[in-house]
Amino acid sequence: xxxxxxxxxxxxxxxxxxxxxxxxxxxxxxxxxxxxxxxxxxxxxxxxxxxxxxxxxxxxxxxxxxxxxxxxxxxxxxxxxxxxxxxxxxxxxxxxxxxxxxxxxxxxxxxxxxxxxxxxxxxxxxxxxxxxxxxxxxxxxxxxxxxxxxxxxxxxxxxxxxxxxxxxxxxxxxxxxxxxxxxxxxxxxxxxxxxxxxxxxxxxxxxxxxxxxxxxxxxxxxxxxxxxxxxxxxxxxxxxxxxxxxxxxxxxxxxxxxxxxxxxxxxxxxxxxxxxxxxxxxxxxxxxxxxxxxxxxxxxxxxxxxxxxxxxxxxxxxxxxxxxxxxxxxxxxxxxxxxxxxxxxxxxxxxxxxxxxxxxxxxxxxxxxxxxxxxxxxxxxxxxxxxxxxxxxxxxxxxxxxxxxxxxxxxxxxxxxxxxxxxxxxxxxxxxxxxxxxxxxxxxxxxxxxxxxxxxxxxxxxxxxxxxxxxxxxxxxxxxxxxxxxxxxxxxxxxxxxx
Numbered sequence: 001x002x003x004x005x006x007x008x009x010x011x012x013x014x015x016x017x018x019x020x021x022x023x024x025x026x027x028x029x030x031x032x033x034x035x036x037x038x039x040x041x042x043x044x045x046x047x048x049x050x051x052x053x054x055x056x057x058x059x060x061x062x063x064x065x066x067x068x069x070x071x072x073x074x075x076x077x078x079x080x081x082x083x084x085x086x087x088x089x090x091x092x093x094x095x096x097x098x099x100x101x102x103x104x105x106x107x108x109x110x111x112x113x114x115x116x117x118x119x120x121x122x123x124x125x126x127x128x129x130x131x132x133x134x135x136x137x138x139x140x141x142x143x144x145x146x147x148x149x150x151x152x153x154x155x156x157x158x159x160x161x162x163x164x165x166x167x168x169x170x171x172x173x174x175x176x177x178x179x180x181x182x183x184x185x186x187x188x189x190x191x192x193x194x195x196x197x198x199x200x201x202x203x204x205x206x207x208x209x210x211x212x213x214x215x216x217x218x219x220x221x222x223x224x225x226x227x228x229x230x231x232x233x234x235x236x237x238x239x240x241x242x243x244x245x246x247x248x249x250x251x252x253x254x255x256x257x258x259x260x261x262x263x264x265x266x267x268x269x270x271x272x273x274x275x276x277x278x279x280x281x282x283x284x285x286x287x288x289x290x291x292x293x294x295x296x297x298x299x300x301x302x303x304x305x306x307x308x309x310x311x312x313x314x315x316x317x318x319x320x321x322x323x324x325x326x327x328x329x330x331x332x333x334x335x336x337x338x339x340x341x342x343x344x345x346x347x348x349x350x351x352x353x354x355x356x357x358x359x360x361x362x363x364x365x366x367x368x369x370x371x372x373x374x375x376x377x378x379x380x381x382x383x384x385x386x387x388x389x390x391x392x393x394x395x396x397x398x399x400x401x402x403x404x405x406x407x408x409x410x411x412x413x414x415x416x417x418x419x420x421x422x423x424x425x426x427x428x429x430x431x432x433x434x435x436x437x438x439x440x441x442x443x444x445x446x447x448x449x450x451x452x453x454x455x456x457x458x459x460x461x462x463x464x465x466x467x468x469x470x471x472x473x474x475x476x477x478x479x480x481x482x483x484x485x486x487x488x489x490x491x492x493x494x495x496x497x498x499x
Contacts (some may be wrong), residue, residue, distance in 0.1 A: 093453055099123070099476065099486040100143040100155045107478040108133050109486060111145075112170045113465035115333055116177030121145035121465075121474065122206060123155075124168040124182060133167075134189035140165045142182070144206050161200045161209035172465075174333045175230040175285050179203045181212070183226060194222035201261055203231065213262035217246050229283045229333075232259045232310065234268065236280045242267070254278050255289070257310055268311025275303070282329050282341075282408070287311075290341055292320065292327055306341070306369075317369060318383045322348025328404035328411035328418070332466045341369040343416035343443065346385065347402060364388040364402070366418070366443065391420050391439050391448055400439075409464040413471050414495040416443050424454060431457045440495065453491060462488075470494045 100123060103109045109125040123145065128138035142158035149156060165184045173179035184198040199212035212233065219241055227234045235241065235256045242253035251267035255278075258265045268289065272278065275293030282290045287310040293303050302320040304327060307313060320327070325348040329341055346365045353359055365385040391400055400422035404411025413419050418441040423434040436455035439448055455461070459475040466472075471493040476486050 094456075094489045094491045097154065097488050099488055100125075100141070100157070102127050102141055103143075104485045105130070106133070106486060107460070107476075108167070109476060110169050111462040111474055111476065111488065112172040112180060113463045113472060113474045113490075114172035114177040114180070115174055115466045117467055118177055119145075119147055119465075119467070119472070120172070120177050120205065122170045122172055122180045124160075124170045126165060126167060135166075136188075137164045137166055139163065140168060140184065142170075142206060146205075158206040161211065162198060165198075169226075171226050171228055173228040173231065174283060174331070176203075178205050179228060179231055180206065181226060181228045181233060182209060194220050196220065197224075199226075199233075199262070201228070201231075201233070210261055212258070215242060215246070215256070215265045217243060219243065225280060227280075227283050230285050232257060233261075234280075234283065234289070234310075236278075238278055252278070255280065255291075255311055259310075266311075268307070269314075270312055271314045272305060279326075281327055282331065284341070285333060288341070290327075290329065292325070318367075320346065320348070321385070322346075322350060322363065324349050326405070328402060328408075330412040330416065331409040331464065332412075332469075332471075343368050343412070345388070345402070345404075345411070345418050347405070364390075364418070366416075366441075388418065388441055389448075391422065391441075403438075407461050407464065410461070410471070410473065413440055413493045414469050417441055417495055418443075419493075420448075421455065425457070433458050433460075438493075440493075442495075451493065456489070459489070 098104060099106070099109055103123070103125045106125045106127070107130065109123055112122045114120040114122065121144070123143045125141050126133060126138040127141050128136060132138065140160045140162055142160045143155045144158055145154050146156065147154045161182065162184050165186060166188055167185035169183040169185075171181045171183070173181075180202050182200040182202070184200065186198060187193065187195060196214050196218055199214070200209040201212055202209050219239075221237045221239050221241065223237050223239070225234075225236045227236075237254055240247075240253040241256050244253075247253045247267050248270060250273055251270045252273035252275075253267050253269070255268040256265050257268040269278065269291075272291070272293055277294040278291060279293070280289065280291050284290075287308050289307045289311055291305050291307075291314075293305060294301075302325050303316055304318040304320055305314045306317050307315070325346055328345040328347065330343070344367060346363075346367070348363050348365075349360050350363050351358065351360050365387050367383040367385050369383070400420055402411070403419040403421050406421075410419050420439040420441065421436045422439060424437050425431065425434045435457045438451040438453070438455065440451065441447075442449055455473075455475060456477060459477055462474040462476055464471055464473050473491050473493065475489050477489065478486050
């Protein structure tokens with residue numbers, strides 16, 4: 001078990017110091033991805049929730065010595081890091097196979113790998129020439145990857161629920177590998193409006209699709225997130241999806257959920273309507289939602305929240321330190337479900353100096369959230385953050401980021417390890433996205449280590465899937481020229497579990 005470090009100083013990695021000047025261009029990917037008790041009356045729940053927030057903030061101020069002391073948590077020294085000798089990176093372990101035949105030259109194919117033992121993956125694409133993708137209507141195509149059907153040709157065409165579309169996206173169920181949702185976009189990417197897309201669900205591996213009805217008064221928004229968890233669908237955004245008159249007291253309508261394919265909907269953010277900003281972080285079976293909010297108030301609090309009844313009620317877990325904090329967590333649906341959320345990581349900005357000497361660096365810390373049954377109804381005590389030293393430095397081209405900042409499903413690997421990508425080469429006219437080395441923070445050994453393979457150049461990260469504690473990464477490669485073909489590669493990250 002990691003012990004809290006008494007001295008923690010933010011001499012973490014600084015992007016500017018690593019030669020990329022904080023530029024995010026090396027990690028701009030089109031990812032398949034990227035956000036309660038019943039006996040009380042609604043008014044009683046609201047009062048209890050408000051009291052919980054006030055109690056937590058007051059407790060932090062009293063026990064920690066006020067906001068200044070909380071800020072000093074980010075100005076203490078970090079432990080030394082022992083850097084492991086890594087095997088030379090290469091393309092070890094990658095499995096290669098072609099995309100479905102009609103998507104062989106389509107760089108916008110979407111692939112959603114499914115958690116579970118069957119290694120399934122769902123795919124959708126619009127069968128049009130590259131120059132017409134997104135701006136013209138074209139045939140909607142679907143396929144299922146199932147290695148049990150044929151080693152030579154594991155793709156099977158599926159009959160789609162709609163003949164044509166401008167675009168599509170697909171999400172597998174995080175718990176049930178036979179289930180998925182299909183998002184059908186019926187408007188050009190050049191449009192200035194964002195009407196709700198058509199939604200469809202399958203519970204039999206794509207053999208049949210049924211429409212999911214939106215609420216009749218849903219509001220338009222251009223920033224939608226979707227999650228299917230044990231056949232319960234969540235839709236979330238940072239702006240309300242329903243008018244206030246359509247919502248219960250205490251709800252902002254930024255998270256909606258249905259468990260009957262849209263026959264009925266309800267708000268899933270009841271009690272956190274006062275937050276000025278909402279970020280949905282992850283989901284778990286049995287109604288678990290983890291989110292963080294920014295509060296507009298005297299203390300300008302950034303709070304971490306959890307719900308275990310699909311958003312009917314919420315509890316405050318912690319006040320997040322630092323500036324613009326961001327929480328990363330494992331996407332494994334059941335590995336940590338019995339313990340609540342398990343290990344999380346915090347990325348936060350730390351500003352030192354002023355004027356010409358002002359420098360903004362990023363600190364990384366980790367904590368283990370208490371099991372849900374240990375959380376007091378009036379909030380949790382302050383989390384015990386353990387700092388994570390900066391990843392080993394590289395050359396002038398090797399700017400790096402935690403992988404979860406670009407693909408949430410790859411935030412953590414097995415054993416609660418933090419996954420970290422570092423670019424291996426600079427971009428060139430022929431290399432839009434560079435090759436990436438994969439590092440991970442070993443929470444048991446307090447060391448950084450490098451995996452013996454890389455993310456190839458010009459790879460689009462499609463998604464990640466879990467099976468028995470192992471994480472599979474799916475990428476597609478699109479070659480140049482008129483005869484370019486899409487290749488699919490998968491690899492498995494398998495690490496020793498944290499001790």
